[in-house]
Amino acid sequence: MGFIVRKKHIYLNLFLINFPITAMTSIIHRVTCVMLFLFFFIVLYLFKLSIESESSFLMISLLLQKFYIKLFLFLFLSSLLYHFLFGIKHMIMDLGFFETKSASTKISLLCLFFVVVLSVIILLSMVL
Numbered sequence: 001m002g003f004i005v006r007k008k009h010i011y012l013n014l015f016l017i018n019f020p021i022t023a024m025t026s027i028i029h030r031v032t033c034v035m036l037f038l039f040f041f042i043v044l045y046l047f048k049l050s051i052e053s054e055s056s057f058l059m060i061s062l063l064l065q066k067f068y069i070k071l072f073l074f075l076f077l078s079s080l081l082y083h084f085l086f087g088i089k090h091m092i093m094d095l096g097f098f099e100t101k102s103a104s105t106k107i108s109l110l111c112l113f114f115v116v117v118l119s120v121i122i123l124l125s126m127v128l
Helices: 022-049 055-064 067-094 103-128
Strands: none
Touching: 022 055, 022 067, 022 103, 067 103
16 A cells, blocks of 8 residues: 655745746736726825815825825836836737747837836926
8 A cells, every 4th residue: 555645835935936027027017906906096086186176286286296195106107107018018919929938028128128218207207
C-alpha cells in the first residue's frame, strides 16, 4: 500500500519574483481601476459642489490651491490616463495585434513612456 506524500504549502514572497514588464503593467492597470473607482465619487462630489452656487465655486477654487488636493487630483488624472492608455493597448491586443512576447513588451514600454510624459505635463501644469 502506497502512501501519498503531500508537501507543505510554501510561502511565496511576490516581491522577490521578477515579473515581466507586461505582467507588472497589467497588475498596475487593475490597481488604477480600483483607484479610479474610489476617487470618482470624491471628484464627482467636488464637481457637484462647484456648480451649486458662486460661493461654493469660490470655496472649491480655494480648496484646489492646497497641496494635498493637488496631489489627489494628480493621482486621479494620472491613474485615469494610465488606465485609458493601457485599456486601449488591451483592446488592440484583443484584436490580435502585438501578441508575441517581444511585441507586447515593446508596446507596454511605449504606453508606459506616454503615461510618464503626459503625467509630467499634468504635474507641470498643476505646479505652474
